[in-house]
Amino acid sequence: MTTADTILALKDLKVHFPIHIGTVRAVESVSLEIRQGEVMGLVGESGCGKSTLGFSILRLLRTPGIIAAGEIVYHGRDIVQMGRRELLSLRGKRIGMIFQDPLTSLNPLFRVGDQFVETIRTHEKQVSRKRALERSESILARLGIAADRLYEYPHQMSGGMRQRIMIGMALVLNPDFLIADEPTTSLDVIVEAQFLDLLNELRAEFNLTILLISHNLGIVAQMADRITVMYGGRIVETGPAETVFADPLHPYTQGLLASIPNIKLDQPALHTMPGAPPDLVNPPGGCVFHPRCPRATDICRRSIPGLTDEKGRWTACWLHAPRD
Amino acid sequence: MKHSPSRKMAVLFARFAVMGKKYGVEWWILVVGAAIITGVVLMAVFSTAIAPFDPYDQNAGPQLSPPSRTHLMGTDNLQRDVFSRIVYGSRTILGVAVLAAILSSVVGITFGLISGFAGGFFDKILSLVMDSIYSFPGLILAIAFAAMLEPGILSITVAVAVIYIPTYFRLVRGQTLQIKEELYVEAARAIGASGRRILWQYIFPNVIATTVVVFTMNVGDAIMIEAALTYLGLGLPPSIVDWGMDLSMGRRFLPSGVWWLITFPGAMISILAIGFTMLGEGLAEILNPRLLEK
Numbered sequence: 001m002t003t004a005d006t007i008l009a010l011k012d013l014k015v016h017f018p019i020h021i022g023t024v025r026a027v028e029s030v031s032l033e034i035r036q037g038e039v040m041g042l043v044g045e046s047g048c049g050k051s052t053l054g055f056s057i058l059r060l061l062r063t064p065g066i067i068a069a070g071e072i073v074y075h076g077r078d079i080v081q082m083g084r085r086e087l088l089s090l091r092g093k094r095i096g097m098i099f100q101d102p103l104t105s106l107n108p109l110f111r112v113g114d115q116f117v118e119t120i121r122t123h124e125k126q127v128s129r130k131r132a133l134e135r136s137e138s139i140l141a142r143l144g145i146a147a148d149r150l151y152e153y154p155h156q157m158s159g160g161m162r163q164r165i166m167i168g169m170a171l172v173l174n175p176d177f178l179i180a181d182e183p184t185t186s187l188d189v190i191v192e193a194q195f196l197d198l199l200n201e202l203r204a205e206f207n208l209t210i211l212l213i214s215h216n217l218g219i220v221a222q223m224a225d226r227i228t229v230m231y232g233g234r235i236v237e238t239g240p241a242e243t244v245f246a247d248p249l250h251p252y253t254q255g256l257l258a259s260i261p262n263i264k265l266d267q268p269a270l271h272t273m274p275g276a277p278p279d280l281v282n283p284p285g286g287c288v289f290h291p292r293c294p295r296a297t298d299i300c301r302r303s304i305p306g307l308t309d310e311k312g313r314w315t316a317c318w319l320h321a322p323r324d
Numbered sequence: 325m326k327h328s329p330s331r332k333m334a335v336l337f338a339r340f341a342v343m344g345k346k347y348g349v350e351w352w353i354l355v356v357g358a359a360i361i362t363g364v365v366l367m368a369v370f371s372t373a374i375a376p377f378d379p380y381d382q383n384a385g386p387q388l389s390p391p392s393r394t395h396l397m398g399t400d401n402l403q404r405d406v407f408s409r410i411v412y413g414s415r416t417i418l419g420v421a422v423l424a425a426i427l428s429s430v431v432g433i434t435f436g437l438i439s440g441f442a443g444g445f446f447d448k449i450l451s452l453v454m455d456s457i458y459s460f461p462g463l464i465l466a467i468a469f470a471a472m473l474e475p476g477i478l479s480i481t482v483a484v485a486v487i488y489i490p491t492y493f494r495l496v497r498g499q500t501l502q503i504k505e506e507l508y509v510e511a512a513r514a515i516g517a518s519g520r521r522i523l524w525q526y527i528f529p530n531v532i533a534t535t536v537v538v539f540t541m542n543v544g545d546a547i548m549i550e551a552a553l554t555y556l557g558l559g560l561p562p563s564i565v566d567w568g569m570d571l572s573m574g575r576r577f578l579p580s581g582v583w584w585l586i587t588f589p590g591a592m593i594s595i596l597a598i599g600f601t602m603l604g605e606g607l608a609e610i611l612n613p614r615l616l617e618k
Binding site: 058063089090093096097099100101104105107109110118119122169170 | 506507508514525
């Protein structure tokens with residue numbers, strides 16, 4: 001299903017964490033394609049493997065995490081097979097990343113400007129300090145931050161400003177792909193809205209493709225062109241944002257969407273999904289979602305459904321699979 | 325009048341008083357410690373100008389004469405001037421203690437950083453080695469090393485340094501383990517910083533501050549160890565002027581009422597050790613931001 005404008009393709013990716021009680025299968029057989037210029041929203045509850053997936057793209061898994069199998073193809077090159085040098089030149093320069101917590105993502109001991117210079121010169125050693133600062137200034141200006149902030153320390157700035165600094169640092173090297181891992185989790189709603197607007201503007205300006213990882217469906221709905229829903233380390237559904245929101249195919253997606261409180265409806269109680277996320281060391285046999293699925297049948301307990309095409313949308317559910 | 329020394333002194337004291345109000349008694353502990361150290365350092369630097377006699381001069385005065393105007397601290401059994409020997413001896417003890425602390429901090433910090441950062445088998449082995457060194461009483465270990473090495477400034481420095489390496493190692497390793505999990509280190513990886521760059525640009529500056537206090541305390545301790553070693557006749561050849569050695573030589577004459585041969589070297593060792601301990605203690609309290617909240 002690879003198309004010409006695919007910028008990043010995950011092929012049957014497996015990320016495992018061998019620990020003393022067994023192997024945590026954090027990401028299991030995930031195949032996904034992200035097209036040039038789109039925002040791909042990756043949603044799921046805590047512990048479903050979405051952040052791990054994001055980190056594995058830059059091979060930044062924490063020990064003992066390993067990519068057990070699969071390919072991560074970026075512009076035709078497999079990141080899994082890359083050597084150390086190529087990998088270091090990929091990180092930051094080609095693929096940028098921003099993190100959950102801007103409050104601790106900056107080195108507290110150095111001025112912001114020095115951190116910009118450091119970022120630039122990590123990749124472009126011939127650039128002078130002066131030139132690097134000029135570039136940082138111009139990108140900060142674009143983010144609505146005064147140039148003299150470069151000479152301040154991170155603790156002198158607010159959370160929203162630090163998050164803008166982070167995105168500035170991610171963009172100063174002009175990457176074409178940005179991984180945003182829960183970028184607004186620690187911001188309040190007003191700053192969050194401003195940040196998302198900014199991200200949307202930058203996306204067009206910098207010709208960015210974004211993988212937006214979030215548990216917040218509202219953010220994803222606002223930003224994403226397509227959505228991928230993960231559950232228990234697997235993709236359960238992927239498709240264009242509007243159709244997934246309007247007509248979810250997988251019972252998990254349906255449950256997730258039903259759990260969003262709607263201010264317009266007079267709901268007596270919040271809809272919740274019974275049960276807890278699966279144990280990823282010993283996942284349930286068959287479909288990982290079957291213990292919590294209201295529509296589980298016999299086959300769901302016995303075998304794992306593959307992703308099937310439903311008019312440009314893909315879902316892993318026996319309800320939609322062709323039976324044979 | 326504006327630039328007179330007395331006015332400058334007054335300004336300096338006013339500043340000190342402000343700091344004293346801010347930090348309380350800890351500030352004065354620090355100031356006294358620093359003053360003692362400054363005094364001894366000046367003594368070491370300007371030995372030639374301060375000492376009235378050559379410390380080796382065996383004809384400086386009568387044998388075993390008590391403190392007098394010409395011999396401020398008396399003379400020893402070899403007719404040498406004790407005051408001059410004290411002045412010159414400051415060079416040895418200060419040099420050895422400071423060098424030992426520098427040596428042990430450089431080695432301990434480097435290994436601590438690498439061990440904490442790399443982890444795995446290397447870290448396990450190194451931690452085991454360091455813990456076994458740490459489990460020995462410091463002086464015993466220093467005696468063992470001093471006995472193994474040829475007497476000399478360098479070997480006594482090494483013998484003293486060895487016992488402090490684990491202190492730095494454990495401190496820095498622990499800090500490194502903590503800081504390498506910080507998000508800004510993760511962020512540094514995400515911008516493509518290499519492991520070495522992360523270690524020296526991101527982890528090292530965040531770790532180094534905690535070692536400052538340990539360093540000054542160690543110098544204080546190293547002074548005691550150095551004096552103890554030379555008192556026992558280990559580590560230095562007799563041709564070097566040293567407080568510990570003078571103390572041990574003077575001990576033999578105490579029964580015959582010669583008190584000045586052990587009092588002055590002994591007092592100097594104690595005062596210098598206390599000076600460094602006070603500086604370290606004062607720094608520890610003042611650099612601790614939690615204390616400012618009260």
